[in-house]
Amino acid sequence: MENVHTIFQNIMKNADRQWGGFGKAPKFPQSFTIQFLLRYHYHTGNEEAFTQALLSLDKMIEGGIYDQLGGGFARYSTDTEWLAPHFEKMLYDNALLLSVMSEAFQLTGKRHYRDVIKETMEFVQREMLHPSGGFYSALDADSEGVEGKFYTWSKNEIEQLLGEDAAIFCDYYDVTAGGNWEHTNILWVRKSSVNFAAEKEISEDELLKTLHHCKEKLMLARSKRIRPLLDDKIILGWNALMNIACSKAYAATGTENYLQLAIENMNFLLKHFTVNSTEEFLHTWKNNQARYPAFLDDYAFLIEALLHLQEVTGDTTWIDKAKAVTEYVIRNFGEKETGFFYYTAAGQRDVIVRKKEVYDGAVPSGNSVMAKNLWQLSILFDEPEWRQRSADMTASLGNAIVRYPTSFGNWAGLLMEFVNGINEIAIIGDKAGQLRSQVLQEYIPQRVIMSSSSATQGYPLLAGKLVSDKTSIYLCRSYTCQRPVFSVNELMLLIDKSKNQQ
Incomplete structure (x- = not known):
């Protein structure tokens, strides 16, 4: 290490x-x-x-x-x-x-x-x-x-397109009359939406909703520009x-x-x-x-x-x-x-x-x-x-x-x-697909996963596994497997325990 x-x-x-x-x-x-x-x-x-x-x-x-x-x-x-x-x-x-x-x-x-x-x-x-x-x-x-012409904006353009919402949009994305790059404006964020909303004394959801509507209007306008090749x-x-x-x-x-x-x-x-x-x-x-x-x-x-x-x-x-x-x-x-x-x-x-x-x-x-x-x-x-x-x-x-x-x-x-080392994860049973989707959403870097409705010969991780009434999840290292578990929470506990023992 x-x-x-x-x-x-x-x-x-x-x-x-x-x-x-x-x-x-x-x-x-x-x-x-x-x-x-x-x-x-x-x-x-x-x-x-x-x-x-x-x-x-x-x-x-x-x-x-x-x-x-x-x-x-x-x-x-x-x-x-x-x-x-x-x-x-x-x-x-x-x-x-x-x-x-x-x-x-x-x-x-x-x-x-x-x-x-x-x-x-x-x-x-x-x-x-x-x-x-x-x-x-x-x-x-x-x-x-012109480099970036498709993506950049003048403040005047935005004000004409967004009306009363232009002020909050320009403030959030650092749009100024003089421009923030070569006399025009690249949209970028100087403060997080949480902090910006707090300063404006509005909810973050309200801010994000306003910005979303503004972006839709500007995207429509941008779609009429000559596109990059x-x-x-x-x-x-x-x-x-x-x-x-x-x-x-x-x-x-x-x-x-x-x-x-x-x-x-x-x-x-x-x-x-x-x-x-x-x-x-x-x-x-x-x-x-x-x-x-x-x-x-x-x-x-x-x-x-x-x-x-x-x-x-x-x-x-x-x-x-x-x-x-x-x-x-x-x-x-x-x-x-x-x-x-x-x-x-x-x-x-x-x-x-x-x-x-x-x-x-x-x-x-x-x-x-x-x-x-x-x-x-x-x-x-x-x-x-x-x-x-x-x-x-x-x-x-x-x-x-x-x-x-x-x-x-x-x-x-x-x-x-x-x-x-690498976590070898095998999911066996009728609900293998459902459990696989849940396992995939977890952060388990450095792993291999195989899943099947039944034990399958020809693939070491799937071969010789017992199929029970419950879909089973096996956690293995070098094909040596721990006792199967039946939920993603139990699997994550096993992985955490194994990680802490390294």
Whole structure:
């Protein structure tokens, strides 16, 4: 655990304790680092980690990097305060932030995280979704040749559109006659709705209702503006990240629409990106044509998405596919000497030198995600070689992960998983689906979940389990299971007891 504590300490050396995030401008979301802090708090009770993680999320949510009218996050902030973004909206940023926001909601139950999940999912479905179920790549920053023009406002515009409500709206979102950015206004929040409502001597609900009506009017007006250009490529890996976000948002909120979106998107990917119905995939799709061999990232993110889909649906078809794709990746991307994976497949003719990526950047590295996939699949299918390969990959980067955790954020989370172990949860019985939904809403990081109406051979977590009149929940470690319990509350007590004994 010492290495995990050191990772936390090194993260906090770069933490902005006033405005959230890490480092100086330009500031990127760094979702993996926030996720690490949430999970570190879960395992240790460390309040500093908890505070910094939520501060980072809250300041982004209140900032101009978040579209206060239409939902969704811009790529990064050009300043320390998250006011002025680079207005481009990337699919992958929104996917990664939705994933960590879902964990924050599970952990805290705070309404504004659920609201942001809802608003961002609505943005993605409204502006980034192909009719057949794929997600587009990005929205440009510019419209009419001016960066941010689609998203910014003059005070006069708002006063004409909102009438008597303009004063409270402008006060809340820092809109002034002179502008808060380049002589115009980016909507951002300077005070929490609770504090602002108290100052105005109104209820928070009344304030939020007024702001909601104002935002509807401004959204209608904004819809008549010339829109930023849409990058309508559909990229396999980025879609898989968004698929994971849909599954995690469903798990946290129970919103059925998010689950259906994940299933429809995965069916789209499996239909349009595969080569001759095999485990070989292509990278991008546009105008009814998929092109270019998929990269390691594409495969790694796809496998992770399949693992999440199995957890939220109980359908083992998804992990069977995940295992088959993993076997393909090992054969075609793996380097036997090191256990790592190349970025491109063996035999790809347009590649002179095959490289290996290990740094987690704007998206996690394919190798860090594959290491995590191998770790989880080794449990789901009892594949000790995959477990060892995952451990060896992580151990070989150990010093770099500890010293530079913000460059190895996804690896850092996996290292913590190795240290603390993984909860294996099996739900067996007629009401497995109902109990699964309840379990999913709990904050249980670093776990695998399988559920079925009956014991099922071929999957170690489901095999050999007794089926009783009551649907049973088994909590296991290394396939050694405690006596079954019959409610989520009992399960959480077992997990807490196990965590406290570590």
